[in-house]
Amino acid sequence: QRAIHFERGVSNTIGNLGGQLLLLGRYGEAIPYYQQSLQIDERLGRKEGASLDLGNIGFSQNGLGKLNEALATFDRALVLARESGSKKDEADWHKGKGSAYLGLGKYDLAREQYRSAIEVYEKAGLKQQMTEALEDEGNLYELLGDTASAEKDFRRAMDISRAIGHPRGVTNCLTLLGDLEWRQKRYDQAAALYQEAYSRAKDSDDRGGMAGSLISLALTFRDQGRLDEGMSKAQQALELARETGASLTEARALFALGELERRTKAEEKAIGEYSAGLEIAQKAGQTELEWQLAYGNGQAMESLGRNDDALVAYRQAVTI
Secondary structure (H helix, E strand, O other): OOOOOOHHHHHHHHHHHHHHHHHOOOHHHHHHHHHHHHHHHHHHOOHHHHHHHHHHHHHHHHHOOOHHHHHHHHHHHHHHHHHHOOHHHHHHHHHHHHHHHHHOOOHHHHHHHHHHHHHHHHHHOOHHHHHHHHHHHHHHHHHOOOHHHHHHHHHHHHHHHHHHOOHHHHHHHHHHHHHHHHHOOOHHHHHHHHHHHHHHHHHOOOHHHHHHHHHHHHHHHHHHOOHHHHHHHHHHHHHHHHHHOOHHHHHHHHHHHHHHHHHOOOHHHHHHHHHHHHHHHHHHOOHHHHHHHHHHHHHHHHHOOOHHHHHHHHHHHHHO
16 A cells, blocks of 8 residues: 555555454554554545544543543544544444443443444444444443343344354353353353353454453352462453553452452452552542452451451442
8 A cells, every 4th residue: 555655545454453453452552553544544634534543542542441531532533423424433432432431430421322322323224333332231231230121232232143143242242141140149150151251252362352251250250169260260361451451451350369369368469459450440430440449458458457447448439
């Protein structure tokens, strides 16, 4: 493309290189490619191309836990999508904003964004994209305790994914259905679903999916008393998260490690894991994870007889 001075082709190709890294969960590596593509598209006056670049930067920022930055990026992308008449991109950026609001604990705003995205995808016949929005909406319902609505969304997404031959969608739904089983304390069923999700992610070298399913397995093994197995899974997840630069995944892995260490009476180590994870979650504004890490700190401190410190940590969790 460079040899024939076709800048639009250069931009598209650079963007696709970023896309490969984004799909593999290597968010920090993806952003510089999208930024290069954005510079070209802005110079050429390509609003649709610039919107796509910005939206993908927003998704990468979500993956890195830079949620407020992501919201601002998605807003810029939405303006350009509307100006260029790209309905798919407009829906994508609504979905991205929903995920950022979810991470920030702004659940009503997240639900509005997911609902807007699903409506646009359905009208446009964009089934793969619709499954992803259904997964996100279902995850929100699960977080709010509405398991019936969550399962309805996940199973609808699973059916669509299978019908259109979308393996990653099936993998995601396996993990999400595993979460529902875990919440209902059906740990054997949850572990089986997480293990199947991990195998599918590994086959496609989806490192983000691998780390996420390993964390879920680690916490399930915690609840089953399989502490050594859980520690191994959590450590694997932590290594994957650090390799890919996915800070929120790293914080979740640290939480899992802290939980397992606390159960094995290694409270001092657990406090170190919780505190490191809390620092990451605070920088990202990830309130759901913040309170869990603060509460874990309180439990570990209480076990050590550090009651005053434990009260501070518990009050921090309540405040969050």
